[in-house]
Structure formats: C-alpha cells, structure tokens
Amino acid sequence: MMGKVTLRNLAAHKIRLVLTAVAVILGVAFVAGTLIFTDSMNKQFDDLFGRIGTNVAVDVRAKKVVEGDDDGMAAQPVPATVLKTLQGIDGVKDPQGNVNGYAAVVGKDGKIVGTAQDGPPQIGTNWSTGGTYDLASGRAPRGPDEVVIDAKTAEKGKLAVGDTTRVITAGPPARMRIVGLVDAGNLMGATLTGFDTPTAQRLMLKPGYFSDIEMGSTGPSQSELRDRVAKALPQNLEAVTGEKLREESKSDIAAMMSFFRTFLLVFALISIFVGSFIIFNTFSMLVAQRTRELALLRAIGAARGQVTRAVIGEAVAVGVVGSTLGLAAGAGLASLLQTQMGDAGQGGLTFTATPVIWSYVVGIVVTVVSAYFPARRAAKVPPVAAMRDDVALPQRSLRIRIALGSLLTLVGAGLIGTGLAGKGGNPPVPVGVGAFAVFVGVAMLAPVISVPVMKVLGAPFALLMGPPGRLARQNALRNPRRTAATAAALMIGLALITTVNVLGATTRASVDEQVDAQFGADYLVEVQGAGGIDAEAAQRIRTTPGVASASPTYEGNALVENKKAWYMSGDAAVIAKAAKLKITSGGTGIGDAGIMVDEGTAKARGWKVGAAVPVQFADGRTEQLRLAGVYAKSNLIGPRLISPQAHLRHTLKPTVTTVVVDASAPSAATKGALESSLKDYPNLKVSDQASLKADARKQVDGFVTFLTILLVMSVIIAAVGVVNTLALSVIERTREIGLLRAIGISRRQLRRMIRLESIMIAVFGAVLGMGIGVAFGAALQNALADKGLGVLAVPYGTLGIYLVVAAVIGVLAALWPAWRAGRMDVLKAISTE
Known part of the structure; x- marks a missing residue:
C-alpha cells in the first residue's frame, strides 16, 4: 500500500x-x-x-642526482662513445642515440606556435627514420639548415614544406627550411620539431652527447638484456627496461x-x-x-x-x-x-x-x-x-541547535587554524574538515542570526515599499529555520567565492609591495618558455642605446645536505642591487666558489659567514662553497645565490634565463629600443617594474576567474533552492494569499511582496557568506604572511557587485513563484484547507 x-x-x-x-x-x-x-x-x-x-627493450641514461626528479637534476648526458660499447653487447639490437630538448617554431605571424609559457611542451629531437613517428610528406632533414615539424604545428603556423622559418632553441634563433611534415597523431597540444643528429646535438645538447640511448633485443628478455648492458656502463649511467x-x-x-x-x-x-x-x-x-x-x-x-x-x-x-x-x-x-x-x-x-x-x-x-x-x-x-x-x-527548541552550531563553528575554526599553522601532517585535510564544520555550524546558527539581520535588511523595504515591503519582511521572519536553510545554500557558494577574491586581491597587493620593495633594476629581459638567452641576444642587449649594464643570471638545482635545493646564479653585486637585497652579514664578494643564503636558511642550518657549504651539482660532483654573505628574505631571489663560475663548472650547456639591465636614463624610449633590438627573439620579453606588476596581476586574475567560474555552479544550485522554497511557500500560504487578495491587495503588490521576500533571503545569504569569506581570506593571509602574502586586501568593490548580484538572483528566483501567486483564484484560495 x-x-x-x-x-x-x-x-x-x-x-x-x-x-x-x-x-x-x-x-x-x-x-x-x-x-x-x-x-x-x-x-x-x-x-x-x-x-x-x-x-625499445632497454634504455641507457644518466643517473639522477635526486631519484624520481625530472626537472633538471639529471646528471651529464650520455657520451656518444657509449654507443660503440653497446653495439658489442650480445643481444643488443640497433642501438640508437636520442637528443631531446626545447625547440619552438615561429609561424608566419612572427609568433611562436603553441603556448610558450606554462603550456604543453615544445619538443625538439633528432629525427630518425623508422622511429616513433612517420613522415606525412616531404623527406627527412639532412643538414644544419633543414627541419621537419609535425603537421598540426605547420597548420597552426600556416607553414608548408619548402617554407623557411625560424626555430627557437636555447641558442640563437636558427633560420631553417621545412623539408618534411610529421604524422604525429594527437600530441595533446605539444609541438614536435626534428633535426638531423649533429644539428640536434649542436642546438639542444652538445656535440658528441645524447640524452639517452635506446635499443631493441635480438632475443633476451628486457630484464636480462638490461642486466647485460648495465655491467658495461660507467658508474654514472644506468640501464632501464623499455x-x-x-x-x-x-x-x-x-x-x-x-x-x-x-x-x-x-x-x-x-x-x-x-x-x-x-x-x-x-x-x-x-x-x-x-x-x-x-x-x-x-x-x-x-x-x-x-x-x-x-x-x-x-x-x-x-x-x-x-x-x-x-x-x-x-x-x-x-x-x-x-x-x-x-x-x-x-x-x-x-x-x-x-x-x-x-x-x-x-x-x-x-x-x-x-x-x-x-x-x-x-x-x-x-x-x-x-x-x-x-x-x-x-518545532524543537533552538537551544540544542545553538549549542551544537556554536561548538561546530569553534571546532571548525580551530581545525582551520591548526591546518594553516602546518600542524597535523596534511594541512588541506584539517582545513577542509574545518571549513565544512564552520559551514554546518553557521547554518545551524543561521535561524538565530537571521532574526536581527532580516529586521535590519527588511527595514528599508518596509519603509519605502509600503504594505508589500512590510509583509515581505514578516514572511521572511515568520519561519527563521526555513529562511536560514534557504540562505545557507547561497552562503556557502558566496563564502568560497569571497575567499578566493580576497586571496586574489591580497596576492595582487602583496606582489605590488614586493616589486616596489625588492625590484631595483631598470629592466629584466626574461625567457618565455623553456629556452634561453644566447650570447648574441645578450650582446644586443648590452649594445642597445641607453643601456648602462647588462648582467646574465642562471638558475639550477642542486643537493644541499642531501636535500633538493633551487638556486640562482650570477654577479652577486648586480643581483643584490637589482633585488634591493638587505645584507645582514658578510657581503657580495662570493668570488668563483662562493654562496649567499637568506637568513632563514642560515639559521636553519646553523651557518655563519665563512662556513663551508657542500653542494652537489647536477653533474653529480660535490663542491665546497664558502658562505660569503647572508641577506634578508627575498621572494625575487629565493634562498640561495651561487657564484656563476661554480654553476658553469658543473653545467654542460649553460642557459641564461634572465638578463638584469640598468639604463643610463630609464624611459619608454629605452624600453622600446630594447624591444626593437630583440625583435628577432619572440621568446624574450622586456619587463620593467610596471609590467612585472601587470603580468602578476594578469596571472592572479586568470586563476581567480577560473576558480570563481567553478564555484558559480554552487550559486546556481542555491538560486534553484530559492525558487523551490518560494514556490512551496506560495503553495503553503494559498489561503493567506487568497485572504490578502480579498481584502484589497492587488496582484502587482502580491508579486512585489514575494520578490522582496526573495531579495531579503538572497541578500541575507550573501551577507552571511561574504562575512565568512572575508574571515577565511584573512585567516589564510595571516597564515601565509611569511610566504609572500604580507598585505591583506579586501576587494570591497567586487563584494559590492556580488551583493547586487545576490539581489538580482533573488528577483529572478521569485519570477515564477510570484507569477503563480498572482494567478490564483481568490475564492478557491480562500476555501483551501
């Protein structure tokens, strides 16, 4: 039944x-x-x-200084002499050396094809017939000025076989003729560029070296052949199965x-x-x-x-x-x-x-x-x-609800604080659980909070809108539990959106402050993508009219006390001036075997000026560097600055990532002259203080927009909830609505009453959510103050817009319920039980 x-x-x-x-x-x-x-x-x-x-049955490659690391900590590439050794091992079939690196193609429009920054990789390799990919048209490259590219890259760059284009690698842009197109299938947005082996080595590695050597098997299993190959390899190389x-x-x-x-x-x-x-x-x-x-x-x-x-x-x-x-x-x-x-x-x-x-x-x-x-x-x-x-x-008493809601809110706040303080092992877990507890706790407290808040929010409507405004406020106050439950859904979405926007504004303000406080150079020339700044480009920068000095910097990874450590390398005096470093002890005279560290690193390691710091570089060799100076924390430089001579001694193919430029008289004309000098280098960008801020803001704004779009789904669901609540409320109050119509309220006034009630509920949820969001954002900023978020900024203008949007959501949500209420038959409504 x-x-x-x-x-x-x-x-x-x-x-x-x-x-x-x-x-x-x-x-x-x-x-x-x-x-x-x-x-x-x-x-x-x-x-x-x-x-x-x-x-591939077995692949020979260099051992990594840090096991499992793939971002530059690999040891020196494989010498070509190893190829001859492998050819003499029983079971090895067709050993072949690979050269892999960064190579980007410049299209007809003068821009690099594909995403040059933080996008899919732009792969350069030595082309080999019978390899992974086949030629769709044309032929294989045979000389230093020939190249093959994948067909999709050619299509996007409006290039064809026979065209001449520029190819960007770690060295100077090379003008090359396209002799073939590769059928690479779906490379997931990556680009593929192939050279003959000598050209690939010269452009992306070093003559006489391979990135790795792969081979097939004439019979032995992969593990058996790997063991045979491993016995013939030098200590710094390893063999792995395909x-x-x-x-x-x-x-x-x-x-x-x-x-x-x-x-x-x-x-x-x-x-x-x-x-x-x-x-x-x-x-x-x-x-x-x-x-x-x-x-x-x-x-x-x-x-x-x-x-x-x-x-x-x-x-x-x-x-x-x-x-x-x-x-x-x-x-x-x-x-x-x-x-x-x-x-x-x-x-x-x-x-x-x-x-x-x-x-x-x-x-x-x-x-x-x-x-x-x-x-x-x-x-x-x-x-x-x-x-x-x-x-x-x-209806149950609100006492238990108030007690439990208060407890959950306090416990949630405590968990958020614990997670943000870095305690408990996995910070996102207590932060997430804490936020969940806070939302549930505030939702439980919302019926109590709603009464005074709704009285305040409804006062202007009651004053300005006459009877519909007064009735709307009374309806919203009539059932605080229902009002709170409806507003709670909107509260959660707007709380998270507000948190994201507060963090975005805080990040922008903090970056602006850091650039003002720590950027002392006139210009930076930076690489966009994985390439580098070659000697010719550096010379163009130095000889640009108005440029007083230009100093290159490098980046690298090393092991310091058996832990992976990123470092910057370059002229310490120039970098110290460019980053406005505050030297707290020692100085910038690091010589050719020195290092500088920030105060936090020195304190954590117990280092004093003059101490010997063991650094294991990417080639696997360890060198004792003398600690020459200690500086206050710098987000632009990072925790370590190593002498360029030390970096170059342990790097097979040095890559300049940034050139620090000082001008005789900084001006728009000087910046324009630099950009003109580098017009043949589409992967290089000239930045001054203003453009650094603008770039940072653009990245932050993009991320904030992305997160906000994802959170909009929850706001849409909340809007549906407002529609549902009002529609059910209209049905529940059928007889009441009939009586209101009978005593003279017009359909227009009735619809206005329902719309105003909806606006009050939506604005209440928005105010509650934005209050929580600002609190969350402030807590995150406080916890991350030492990570670079030193300035709390609340985007009041944006929050004002969200408040207006919440009111609009209230209006839209009320359209159908208000229309339905206005169409009710008065006599039938009055007779409803």
Missing part, C-alpha cells in the same frame, strides 16, 4: 520534486563530468605513450591527472553539499504541508516505519531521476571541458563504469540522507492530528 502512496505523492508534487531534482542534476553533473573528462584524457595519454618506445621507461612517463601523467581530478571533484563536492541544503529544505516543507495527510495514514494503521519509508521512497525516486539526468549532463560538461583543452581535447569521450556508478551512488545517497530527518519527523506525526484543522509539525 505504501508503495502506491509514494507513487501518488510523486505524481501530486511533480513540479516541486522536479525543482529538487535540479539540485541533484547539477551536483551529479559536476561529478560525472569530472570523471568522464579525466578518464578520456587518461585514455588519450595512454594512446600517446603507447606509440612511444614500442620497440617497460619501466613507459611506465615512468605514464605515472607522471597519471599523477598530474589525479591531481586535476581531485581538484575538480572538490568543487563538485561543494556543489553537492550546497544541493543537500536544498533537498533537506524541500522535503522539510513537503512534510510540513502534508502533516494532516500523514496523520491520516497513521490513523488508518500505517506504522511509523512505513511513513518514513514512503518519504524515503520519494527521495530515492528523485535521486534516481536526478542521477540519470546528471550523468547525461556530465557527458556534456566533459565534452565542453575537452573543447577548452584545444588540441589536447580532440580524442573524443571515453565512457567507463566508474562515472556511472559514482553518479548514482552520489545522487541517491545525498538525496536520501538529506531527506532522512524530514522523513523521521513525518513518522512522528500522531494519528490524532488528523482531526485538527490547524495541525503543524512540532
């Missing part, structure tokens, strides 16, 4: 439950879209790496995609968390409106458990429908994400069981859990209540 009751109730409340399902759909869509998207990208990467090294080589490449991508999946799922969980408030509120109102009906069921013999199961059955139905539609919407979202990936997203979608399972698990479980407490309240309706006309569900 109760099954029929459940089906009847679903049919009777279609519109209300459809609105509830929207919250489920949006939350599930985020989860499903994330899982489908990352599964699709993983499949594309697997296909890409499946083509690489398919015939299978391990491919797994390493895949594991790096898998780690990246795992992080990206987790990152997106966090926002999906936020949307689901917000949606749970909507579901809870909707079922609470549905149960409250059906109190007499439920009492009648109890009166004719339905047990408490049956009533509970009937309501839960409705929740399961909503969860199933919402999950199904959410899964379909998730596929659309995944497709949209792929289109935003450019070339990396052209492989189509991959569907596995994982997103399907999780979509239904998340959708149904969240809906049922959110509806559980309203269902239990429904079961507690006494049968005698069926005999009363004014029956209503009993």
Whole structure:
C-alpha cells in the first residue's frame, strides 16, 4: 500500500520534486563530468605513450642526482662513445642515440606556435627514420639548415614544406627550411620539431652527447638484456627496461591527472553539499504541508516505519531521476571541458563504469540522507492530528541547535587554524574538515542570526515599499529555520567565492609591495618558455642605446645536505642591487666558489659567514662553497645565490634565463629600443617594474576567474533552492494569499511582496557568506604572511557587485513563484484547507 502512496505523492508534487531534482542534476553533473573528462584524457595519454618506445627493450641514461626528479637534476648526458660499447653487447639490437630538448617554431605571424609559457611542451629531437613517428610528406632533414615539424604545428603556423622559418632553441634563433611534415597523431597540444643528429646535438645538447640511448633485443628478455648492458656502463649511467621507461612517463601523467581530478571533484563536492541544503529544505516543507495527510495514514494503521519509508521512497525516486539526468549532463560538461583543452581535447569521450556508478551512488545517497530527518519527523506525526484543522509539525527548541552550531563553528575554526599553522601532517585535510564544520555550524546558527539581520535588511523595504515591503519582511521572519536553510545554500557558494577574491586581491597587493620593495633594476629581459638567452641576444642587449649594464643570471638545482635545493646564479653585486637585497652579514664578494643564503636558511642550518657549504651539482660532483654573505628574505631571489663560475663548472650547456639591465636614463624610449633590438627573439620579453606588476596581476586574475567560474555552479544550485522554497511557500500560504487578495491587495503588490521576500533571503545569504569569506581570506593571509602574502586586501568593490548580484538572483528566483501567486483564484484560495 505504501508503495502506491509514494507513487501518488510523486505524481501530486511533480513540479516541486522536479525543482529538487535540479539540485541533484547539477551536483551529479559536476561529478560525472569530472570523471568522464579525466578518464578520456587518461585514455588519450595512454594512446600517446603507447606509440612511444614500442620497440625499445632497454634504455641507457644518466643517473639522477635526486631519484624520481625530472626537472633538471639529471646528471651529464650520455657520451656518444657509449654507443660503440653497446653495439658489442650480445643481444643488443640497433642501438640508437636520442637528443631531446626545447625547440619552438615561429609561424608566419612572427609568433611562436603553441603556448610558450606554462603550456604543453615544445619538443625538439633528432629525427630518425623508422622511429616513433612517420613522415606525412616531404623527406627527412639532412643538414644544419633543414627541419621537419609535425603537421598540426605547420597548420597552426600556416607553414608548408619548402617554407623557411625560424626555430627557437636555447641558442640563437636558427633560420631553417621545412623539408618534411610529421604524422604525429594527437600530441595533446605539444609541438614536435626534428633535426638531423649533429644539428640536434649542436642546438639542444652538445656535440658528441645524447640524452639517452635506446635499443631493441635480438632475443633476451628486457630484464636480462638490461642486466647485460648495465655491467658495461660507467658508474654514472644506468640501464632501464623499455617497460619501466613507459611506465615512468605514464605515472607522471597519471599523477598530474589525479591531481586535476581531485581538484575538480572538490568543487563538485561543494556543489553537492550546497544541493543537500536544498533537498533537506524541500522535503522539510513537503512534510510540513502534508502533516494532516500523514496523520491520516497513521490513523488508518500505517506504522511509523512505513511513513518514513514512503518519504524515503520519494527521495530515492528523485535521486534516481536526478542521477540519470546528471550523468547525461556530465557527458556534456566533459565534452565542453575537452573543447577548452584545444588540441589536447580532440580524442573524443571515453565512457567507463566508474562515472556511472559514482553518479548514482552520489545522487541517491545525498538525496536520501538529506531527506532522512524530514522523513523521521513525518513518522512522528500522531494519528490524532488528523482531526485538527490547524495541525503543524512540532518545532524543537533552538537551544540544542545553538549549542551544537556554536561548538561546530569553534571546532571548525580551530581545525582551520591548526591546518594553516602546518600542524597535523596534511594541512588541506584539517582545513577542509574545518571549513565544512564552520559551514554546518553557521547554518545551524543561521535561524538565530537571521532574526536581527532580516529586521535590519527588511527595514528599508518596509519603509519605502509600503504594505508589500512590510509583509515581505514578516514572511521572511515568520519561519527563521526555513529562511536560514534557504540562505545557507547561497552562503556557502558566496563564502568560497569571497575567499578566493580576497586571496586574489591580497596576492595582487602583496606582489605590488614586493616589486616596489625588492625590484631595483631598470629592466629584466626574461625567457618565455623553456629556452634561453644566447650570447648574441645578450650582446644586443648590452649594445642597445641607453643601456648602462647588462648582467646574465642562471638558475639550477642542486643537493644541499642531501636535500633538493633551487638556486640562482650570477654577479652577486648586480643581483643584490637589482633585488634591493638587505645584507645582514658578510657581503657580495662570493668570488668563483662562493654562496649567499637568506637568513632563514642560515639559521636553519646553523651557518655563519665563512662556513663551508657542500653542494652537489647536477653533474653529480660535490663542491665546497664558502658562505660569503647572508641577506634578508627575498621572494625575487629565493634562498640561495651561487657564484656563476661554480654553476658553469658543473653545467654542460649553460642557459641564461634572465638578463638584469640598468639604463643610463630609464624611459619608454629605452624600453622600446630594447624591444626593437630583440625583435628577432619572440621568446624574450622586456619587463620593467610596471609590467612585472601587470603580468602578476594578469596571472592572479586568470586563476581567480577560473576558480570563481567553478564555484558559480554552487550559486546556481542555491538560486534553484530559492525558487523551490518560494514556490512551496506560495503553495503553503494559498489561503493567506487568497485572504490578502480579498481584502484589497492587488496582484502587482502580491508579486512585489514575494520578490522582496526573495531579495531579503538572497541578500541575507550573501551577507552571511561574504562575512565568512572575508574571515577565511584573512585567516589564510595571516597564515601565509611569511610566504609572500604580507598585505591583506579586501576587494570591497567586487563584494559590492556580488551583493547586487545576490539581489538580482533573488528577483529572478521569485519570477515564477510570484507569477503563480498572482494567478490564483481568490475564492478557491480562500476555501483551501
């Protein structure tokens, strides 16, 4: 019987439950879209790496100074003489040396093809016939001025076989003729450039060296051949199986995609968390409106458990429908994400069981859990209540709610503080749990907070809008629990958006302060991408009219006390002036075997000026460097500054990353002259103090916008919640609305009343959320003050805009409920029980 009751109730409340399902759909869509998207990208990467090294049995490479590190800490490349040694080992088939490095192609428009900064790699290699890729047209390169490029790069750069183009590497741009196009398939946005082996060595490595040497097998297994090869290698080289080589490449991508999946799922969980408030509120109102009906069921013999199961059955139905539609919407979202990936997203979608399972698990479980407490309240309706006309569900005292909400808020704040202080091992966990506790705690306290706040927010409306304004304020105050539950959903989304915007404003202000305090050079010439500044470019900079001095700097990684350590290298006196270093002890006379460190590093290691600091460089050799000076913390220089002579002694192919420029008289004309001198170098950028700030702001603004867009989903769900609450409230107040119409209130005034009530609820949620967001942002800034966020900045203008947006959301959310209320028949409304 109760099954029929459940089906009847679903049919009777279609519109209300459809609105509830929207919250489920949006939350599930985020989860499903994330899982489908990352599964699709993983499949594309697997296909890409499946083509690489398919015939490689063993690969010979240099041992790494830091195990598992892939960003420049590898030892010296493999000498070409090793190739002859490998040819004499039994079982080795066709050993071949590879040269890999950075090489970018300049298109017809004079710009580098592909993303030069923080994008997919721009791969340069020595071309070998019969290798991983095949030529689509043309022929292989045969000399120092010939090159082959992948077909997609040629298409984007509007290049063809026979064209002459510039190729950017670590050295000077080389003018080369395109002699062939490579069929590279989907490189996921990367570019591929191939040279003959001598040219590749000269441009990207060093003559007589390979990045690695790969070989096939004439019979022995990969592990057996690896052991044979390893015995013939020098101590600084190692042999790995082709299978391990491919797994390493895949594991790096898998780690990246795992992080990206987790990152997106966090926002999906936020949307689901917000949606749970909507579901809870909707079922609470549905149960409250059906109190007499439920009492009648109890009166004719339905047990408490049956009533509970009937309501839960409705929740399961909503969860199933919402999950199904959410899964379909998730596929659309995944497709949209792929289109935003450019070339990396052209492989189509991959569907596995994982997103399907999780979509239904998340959708149904969240809906049922959110509806559980309203269902239990429904079961507690006494049968005698069926005999009363004014029956209503009993309301618990707010005392327990206030106590529990206060406790959760305080515990959450404590966990956030613990996580931000770096205690507890994994800071994101206590911070995330703490934020969750704060949101739940504030949501529990919201009914108490809403009464005084709504009185203040509603006062202008009551004063200026007459009876509709006064009625709207009374309606919002009538049921503080409902008002709070509706506003809480909007509170969460805007709290997180506000936190992101406060951090963005704080970062911009902090960067501006750091540039003002620590940037003392007139100009910096920086590399965009993975290349370098060659000697010819450096000479052009030095001879530019108006330039007084130009000093190159390098970057590198080393081991200091067996820990990976990034360092800068260059003329210490020039760098100290350019970065406005505050020397606290010693000086900048580091000579050809010296080092300077910041105060934090010196204190942590117990180093004093004159101490010997053992540094193991990328070539595996260790050198004792003398500590020449200690300086105050500098975010521009970092914790270590090493003499250029020491860096150059241990670097096979030195790469200048930045040139510090001082001008005789800094001006727009001097900057323009520098840019004109470097017009043949599209990978170099001239920056002054203003452009450094602008670049930093652009990066911060882009990241803030990206996070805000992801969080907008939760705000949309919250808006749906406002619509749902108002629609149910209109139904609940049908008789009241009829009486208002009967005593003379017009349809226009009635609609205005509902719109004003919606605006008050939305603005209340926004004020609460922005207050929490500012508090979160201030806490994060305080915790990260020593990491560079030294200035707290609150974007009041942006928050004002969000407040207006919240009011607009309130207006839009009220359109349908207000229209429906205005269309009610007065006599029927009055006669409604």
